Amino acid sequence: MERLRWRPLSRREPTIDGLDLEIPSGQRVLLAGASGSGKSTVLRALAGLLDPEDGEGEGLLPAPARPGERGLLLQNPVHALVGATIGRDAAFGPENAALPRPALHEHSSRALAAARVDLDPARAPLDASGGQQQRIALAGSLALDPELLLLDEPTSMLDAPTAEQVRTAILDAAGEATLVIAEHRIEPWLPHADRLIVLGPQARILADGTPGEVLAQQRETLVRAGVLEERAVGAPDTAGTTSTRATSADGKIVAALRGVTVPDRGLTAPQELEVRAGRLTVLTGPSGAGKTTLLRLLTGSRTPEHGEVERPAPDRIALVPQDPEHSFVAATVREELRASPWASDEALAEQLLERAGLAHLAGAHPHRLSGGEQRRLAIAAALAQRPALLVLDEPTVGLDARRRREVLDLLREARDRGCAVLAASHDELLVAAADDQHALPAPRPDAAATPAPRRIPADALNPLTLCLIGILAAIGSFAVQSWQGGLLALAPTALLAPLAVRSLPGAALRLAPILLSAAGLAWTTALLGDAPALSAQAWLVGLKEAARITAFVAPGVLALGAVRPTPLGDALAQRLHLPGRPVAASVAALVRVSHLGRQWSTIVETRTRRGLGGARSPRLLAGATLALLVDTLRGAEQQALAMDSRGFATATRRTWAEPSPVGPADLAGIAIAAGLLIWPLLAELLVGAA
Amino acid sequence: MTRYRTVDLLVTVLIGAAFGVAFLGYGQLYTLIGPLTAAFKPAEGLLAGLWFLPAMLAGLIVRKPGAALLAELIAAVMSMLLGSQWGWGTAVSGLMQGGGVELAFLLTRYRRFTLPVAVLGGVLAALLEWGWEKLAYYQEMSWAFSGTMLAFFLLSGALLCGVLGWAATRALVATGAVDSLAAGREHSRAAAV
Numbered sequence: 001m002e003r004l005r006w007r008p009l010s011r012r013e014p015t016i017d018g019l020d021l022e023i024p025s026g027q028r029v030l031l032a033g034a035s036g037s038g039k040s041t042v043l044r045a046l047a048g049l050l051d052p053e054d055g056e057g058e059g060l061l062p063a064p065a066r067p068g069e070r071g072l073l074l075q076n077p078v079h080a081l082v083g084a085t086i087g088r089d090a091a092f093g094p095e096n097a098a099l100p101r102p103a104l105h106e107h108s109s110r111a112l113a114a115a116r117v118d119l120d121p122a123r124a125p126l127d128a129s130g131g132q133q134q135r136i137a138l139a140g141s142l143a144l145d146p147e148l149l150l151l152d153e154p155t156s157m158l159d160a161p162t163a164e165q166v167r168t169a170i171l172d173a174a175g176e177a178t179l180v181i182a183e184h185r186i187e188p189w190l191p192h193a194d195r196l197i198v199l200g201p202q203a204r205i206l207a208d209g210t211p212g213e214v215l216a217q218q219r220e221t222l223v224r225a226g227v228l229e230e231r232a233v234g235a236p237d238t239a240g241t242t243s244t245r246a247t248s249a250d251g252k253i254v255a256a257l258r259g260v261t262v263p264d265r266g267l268t269a270p271q272e273l274e275v276r277a278g279r280l281t282v283l284t285g286p287s288g289a290g291k292t293t294l295l296r297l298l299t300g301s302r303t304p305e306h307g308e309v310e311r312p313a314p315d316r317i318a319l320v321p322q323d324p325e326h327s328f329v330a331a332t333v334r335e336e337l338r339a340s341p342w343a344s345d346e347a348l349a350e351q352l353l354e355r356a357g358l359a360h361l362a363g364a365h366p367h368r369l370s371g372g373e374q375r376r377l378a379i380a381a382a383l384a385q386r387p388a389l390l391v392l393d394e395p396t397v398g399l400d401a402r403r404r405r406e407v408l409d410l411l412r413e414a415r416d417r418g419c420a421v422l423a424a425s426h427d428e429l430l431v432a433a434a435d436d437q438h439a440l441p442a443p444r445p446d447a448a449a450t451p452a453p454r455r456i457p458a459d460a461l462n463p464l465t466l467c468l469i470g471i472l473a474a475i476g477s478f479a480v481q482s483w484q485g486g487l488l489a490l491a492p493t494a495l496l497a498p499l500a501v502r503s504l505p506g507a508a509l510r511l512a513p514i515l516l517s518a519a520g521l522a523w524t525t526a527l528l529g530d531a532p533a534l535s536a537q538a539w540l541v542g543l544k545e546a547a548r549i550t551a552f553v554a555p556g557v558l559a560l561g562a563v564r565p566t567p568l569g570d571a572l573a574q575r576l577h578l579p580g581r582p583v584a585a586s587v588a589a590l591v592r593v594s595h596l597g598r599q600w601s602t603i604v605e606t607r608t609r610r611g612l613g614g615a616r617s618p619r620l621l622a623g624a625t626l627a628l629l630v631d632t633l634r635g636a637e638q639q640a641l642a643m644d645s646r647g648f649a650t651a652t653r654r655t656w657a658e659p660s661p662v663g664p665a666d667l668a669g670i671a672i673a674a675g676l677l678i679w680p681l682l683a684e685l686l687v688g689a690a
Numbered sequence: 691m692t693r694y695r696t697v698d699l700l701v702t703v704l705i706g707a708a709f710g711v712a713f714l715g716y717g718q719l720y721t722l723i724g725p726l727t728a729a730f731k732p733a734e735g736l737l738a739g740l741w742f743l744p745a746m747l748a749g750l751i752v753r754k755p756g757a758a759l760l761a762e763l764i765a766a767v768m769s770m771l772l773g774s775q776w777g778w779g780t781a782v783s784g785l786m787q788g789g790g791v792e793l794a795f796l797l798t799r800y801r802r803f804t805l806p807v808a809v810l811g812g813v814l815a816a817l818l819e820w821g822w823e824k825l826a827y828y829q830e831m832s833w834a835f836s837g838t839m840l841a842f843f844l845l846s847g848a849l850l851c852g853v854l855g856w857a858a859t860r861a862l863v864a865t866g867a868v869d870s871l872a873a874g875r876e877h878s879r880a881a882a883v
Contacts, residue, residue, distance in 0.1 A: 008869070008870075009869070009875055010866065010869040010874070051695065051697075051870070053695065053875075054870045331861075331864065365864055365865065365866070367864070367865030367866055367867065368864075368865065368866045470777060470778045471778055474777065474778045474779070509773065510773045513773070513774075513775035514775045514777075516775070517775045517776070521827060523728075524731040524828075524831065525828075525830045525831065527729075527731075528730075528731060528732075528831050528832060528835045529830045529831060529832060530830070530832045541830050542830075544830075545829070545830055549826075549827065552777070552778075552779065552826065553775065553776055553777035553778070553779060554777070555777075556770075556777030556778040557773060557774075557775065557777040560770055560771060560773070560777070561773070563771060564771075565771065581694075581696075581699060582694075582699060582703075582760065585696075585699045585700055585702075585703050586703050586760075586764055586767075588700075588703070589700070589703035589704050589706065589707040589764055590707060590764070590767065590768055590771070592704070592707055593707065593710065593711060593768060593771075593772070596707060596708055596710075596711040597711050597714075600711050600712060600714075600715060604715065615715065615718055616718045616719070616721065616722060618719065618722075621712075621715060621716060621718070621719065622854075622858075624712070624715070625708075625709075625712045625858075626858060626861055626862065628708050628711070628712055629705065629708055629747070629858075629862060629867070630862065630865050630867045632704045632705070632707075632708040633701060633704070633705075633751075633862065633867040633868055633871075634867050635704070636697060636700040636701045636704045637697055637870055639700055639704075640695070640696040640697035640699075640700050643696055643700070644696050648696055649695075649696055
């Protein structure tokens, strides 16, 4: 790259200002720099993914000639995952490269093995743990044999042992490929790097050389750039351990868990925990151990299976979510501090603004702050509620050394105000500074295994056949003219229903809303029809309408129970020949439903905890929708980047990892669909009022 | 202008998916007006506009032909796969609602994304959706009540879809989450120069 310059449309100053960089093939480069130094932008430039529509650039590299030639791994693997199953996720790149099916499967299974993904390929990647997700994402970027692998802080969201596993997987899998690793915590990577480049503001190179040289000669620069800490790297913060901090050992118990278990969330061993006023308690444990569940027990969002929970009144509990944007509701930083009805003290708010180092940003938009500033704002806003208990989920994750320290200072401030502070964290800085530590045991490995759903006859049908059944039945239902005909029209649906029902509770869950709606329609028709309201005649018209609407929706709802987004996408693309990119993108969006559902509950819970209203408050729902959209749209940008690095941008003619088979069963399905189309008409002729 | 970059495509479908999930939470709103709608069904039209929001937001943010329709269809398909009680009726509703909003942007040839166009989109979506519901669900409702329902639909489409959708888009632009998209770019140019 020569004289690379880049100014995003949203900024006045360029984020990269004249960068010259030459990386010989096979080199392993460590790109260090504090948050905001432009590391990510440099990686995007190297990937050839800076979009000229997004800003002004000079010296931009062209997009890769071969799909997947330059792999990119992002900080948060959630943005890289596109498949409903691990196997399909790994196949995404080869599909984009339009590889034929045998080669495609060979590429994806080799990539999964290289990235040491040891999970069942049929599992959902978005339900895996953070470390597993990052390895699945790694497999995704390896699947097209990249010559250059670009890694954007790939381990910064993981706890130390998991990060080590992912690091090893990356280094082993990279083989001969050129590697560029952007990181703000450089020391674990140093032994593996051939070259260390330190970036300052606007991606200006501050130091460049072998790691040994740079560390020996330019230590000062590294410390000033916020990449190394002044103390010896990795040394624990000596500020206080449990035994030396005698001042508040007698702090009042603010919240406690006594013999609590939540087996379905991995908390099988009874938990005893006391959270005391004026103390910082850190909750540790590997991912999947139930840290978040334990926090939710303490905030009152969950009840335990066994045991007792003590906690303060709701207005004395404050919660800071892992993503601070999930809690924001106001248009300025100052308003954000006073958004909660429990944050009534104006002087306190001003004071906290000062302490959080946000006074100069009081008029800024919360969502436009940097990551570190957003964390501090969320904590300050929580403290403005004068909580007795402050609960935080991973308050320093993904931040560089300086920003982590600033967050810690704010937590100390909270503690010194007499607040009981409980943080779930794997950050050694927080753990070292904690007054008390509560470690959760690792979950049993088989805890997450779910039994495969029972196979039903409907599973043998192509999704398009299942759709056809619903559509033709809906059209046929318009023939219903009388209540007798309507009831008879329902007979085949009732007879065929067992073929599409996986379990009785599941069927009840799907059918109950239909029957409720049908009853509602009968009532409305009897009340607001042309016949005298609620007369016998009006009720019969209502009954006819109820039968008609059930005949309209029930076959479709039952058949859709066997339709999954991925096979539906396969069918739409391969059988109906709909354009590949929109279909693939739609499937990627639909398989995120459970992830989006989790985000939604966190957002609603966070806001309820701030006293902004209950789950039925229109204002809360409006704010929560906006927060979910902010989260989704920011994610979309990252996701687009990850997908384009896997060859999606040019994948107008892509292949599909799985066929969309049509067999003899589908003939029977089509016959059923045709039958449901004409049966209501026949029924009407048979028994309808002549 | 009409080329869909990956980010445009993803934003469109993810707006649909996000609303598909948020709609599950909106079900709670119906319990608020439950007593009213039990006695007088047309009042349910008052909330109708909310369901057109994915189309409106995608149209206003992505500003490309088809975005409004695609986002609404994704929200509809997601509801269907999650087991919406209206089955395939949901898909037709998605087509009507998305199509109505799309039509408003089409009438301006995708050049204007202002409040009046948004209100027009909400009204057109309401009109089409009402037509579909009258045909599929409320055949036997008397025309007097159906007319009242239409009035509620149009009001809701104009306010909850048009005005609220337009305001929500502005709020999203202010957060910086759409800086790389058409709606954000306009804002960025104004702010950066």
